[in-house]
Amino acid sequence: MCTSVETVHPNANLSWTGNILLDNEFVRSLVVAQTVGIVFPETGRPDLPDLRRSIGSYYRIDHDWVFPGVGSSQVLDALVRFLGTVRVLDVVPNFHMARLSSDRDHLRYQPVSIRDLSDLPGLLKKLSPPRGSLLMLCAPRNLFGDCPGYKAVRELLSHFPGIAVIDEAYAEFGSSNVIPLLSELPSLIIVRTFSKAWGLANLRIGYAIAPSLTRDFHSRFLLAYNLRELSERSARAMLANPGPVLDSLETVRTLRTTFWRSLSDLTGFFVWPSEATSSAWNIRKLGIFEMNLLPGESRL
Numbered sequence: 028m029c030t031s032v033e034t035v036h037p038n039a040n041l042s043w044t045g046n047i048l049l050d051n052e053f054v055r056s057l058v059v060a061q062t063v064g065i066v067f068p069e070t071g072r073p074d075l076p077d078l079r080r081s082i083g084s085y086y087r088i089d090h091d092w093v094f095p096g097v098g099s100s101q102v103l104d105a106l107v108r109f110l111g112t113v114r115v116l117d118v119v120p121n122f123h124m125a126r127l128s129s130d131r132d133h134l135r136y137q138p139v140s141i142r143d144l145s146d147l148p149g150l151l152k153k154l155s156p157p158r159g160s161l162l163m164l165c166a167p168r169n170l171f172g173d174c175p176g177y178k179a180v181r182e183l184l185s186h187f188p189g190i191a192v193i194d195e196a197y198a199e200f201g202s203s204n205v206i207p208l209l210s211e212l213p214s215l216i217i218v219r220t221f222s223k224a225w226g227l228a229n230l231r232i233g234y235a236i237a238p239s240l241t242r243d244f245h246s247r248f249l250l251a252y253n254l255r256e257l258s259e260r261s262a263r264a265m266l267a268n269p270g271p272v273l274d275s276l277e278t279v280r281t282l283r284t285t286f287w288r289s290l291s292d293l294t295g296f297f298v299w300p301s302e303a304t305s306s307a308w309n310i311r312k313l314g315i316f317e318m319n320l321l322p323g324e325s326r327l
């Protein structure tokens with residue numbers, strides 16, 4: 028089910044950020060099996076109750092908090108349109124959605140450039156954003172791979188005068204996530220995807236999780252019937268049988284540690300710890316490199 032690094036196709040694009048250890052043949056047969064029982068001349072259900080229930084029970088959260096969309100890209104875009112009317116603060120480097128949506132809709136977009144996440148609360152205090160602002164943060168970050176812990180997120184949200192969206196596209200590759208904070212932090216919204224760890228990018232399945240979002244958000248911003256039934260069934264099948272994915276993630280974590288130790292031992296290398304599938308390293312006199320954690324391309 029999982030391929031080893033040695034069997035990864037030699038021409039694979041290794042700067043890709045998905046789960047390279049999840050075999051496409053495994054995913055394909057899981058998806059094909061889901062076609063049985065779909066009545067193709069009919070639409071599925073408008074608001075995906077079964078998928079919301081499956082996600083809710085997998086993460087032990089209320090399924091009414093779950094809002095599926097066409098990939099996390101659509102969910103992020105919908106959240107920016109819904110909540111970004113005052114100001115959008117984007118903690119960069121980040122996935123480009125907050126910037127794209129803000130530019131398109133002429134919203135007040137402010138990039139907040141930061142290397143060390145522990146500097147973020149201080150910087151936000153200095154920027155003093157207006158009440159009703161929207162903070163967009165990816166954790167673990169794309170591309171640095173660093174991740175704020177519970178304490179940092181609590182501190183951040185206790186001072187931020189608006190809603191914070193934490194994009195956890197890579198959370199499954201790491202060792203923690205902020206889902207347990209949802210019930211105590213009403214201004215927190217988490218965005219997740221089946222595109223990375225779960226290997227279903229082609230079927231476009233993402234979702235927001237938040238107690239504060241309402242059915243109105245789904246019907247006005249994500250829209251009814253937004254996901255195909257095949258996508259919904261495939262995501263549910265993955266959650267019902269997560270073993271192969273969880274095994275592959277364990278291997279990714281082991282490889283990441285080996286990679287980090289090996290490079291850190293080299294003279295002149297500084298490798299920042301990463302909880303994701305990408306990593307940043309500094310080679311004295313050359314500057315900052317970023318690359319996928321498995322052998323492959325690197326970019327200066």
Ligand SMILES: Cc1ncc(COP(=O)(O)O)c(C=O)c1O
Binds near residue numbers: 098100101222233
């Ligand atoms: C941080 C982050 N968020 C979201 C996405 C979008 O994923 P999708 O729309 O496939 O769910 C990506 C894709 O690269 C990403 O890196």
